[in-house]
Amino acid sequence: MHHIAQWFPLGWKHFLFGGISIGLGVSLLFALTGLIGGISTVYSAIWSLLSRHPFFRHENLLSRRDWLMMYALGMIAGAAVFTFTLGHGHGFITRVPLWQLFAGGIIAGFGARMGGGCTSGHGICGVGSGQLPSILAVIIFLTTAILTAHLVHALGGF
DSSP states (O other), X not given: OHHHHHHOTTOSHHHHHHHHHHHHHHHHHHHHHOOOOXXXXXXXXXXXHHOOOGGGGOXXXXXXXXXXXXXXXXXXXXXXXXXXXXXXXXXXXOSSOHHHHHHHXXXXXXXXXXXXXXXXXXXXXXXXXXXXXXXXXXXXXXHHHHHHHHHHHXXXXX
């Protein structure tokens, strides 16, 4: 049990609650609408507001942009509600500068679009439905994340 505590110094129950909530949320979304609850398409929807590049002008994306934007706003609102209720008002705490968070989000979003989906689309929906491409994508995501974290730590990063 001591080993688990070192991996989760702030506890593990909120991660379990979060995972169950995400799983139920994307299941409900799919059951009610047939839509997959990944976030990388939201990334493209936001870029479609800013860019005229043909990749962001596909009718399939533009026709779904409204619900994708509402989906993104719902996630932001959900995080805010959690933070100021169950999160005890502490907000988001990190030592990472805002510009690095922003740059990381842009890079991760771009990579997710190149990979045909993100960790929520592939990891939750795809793996949950037994899709081999999603299982392989998640293995690649996790391997890359672990190697990157070790490299950043070895170079003196956070």
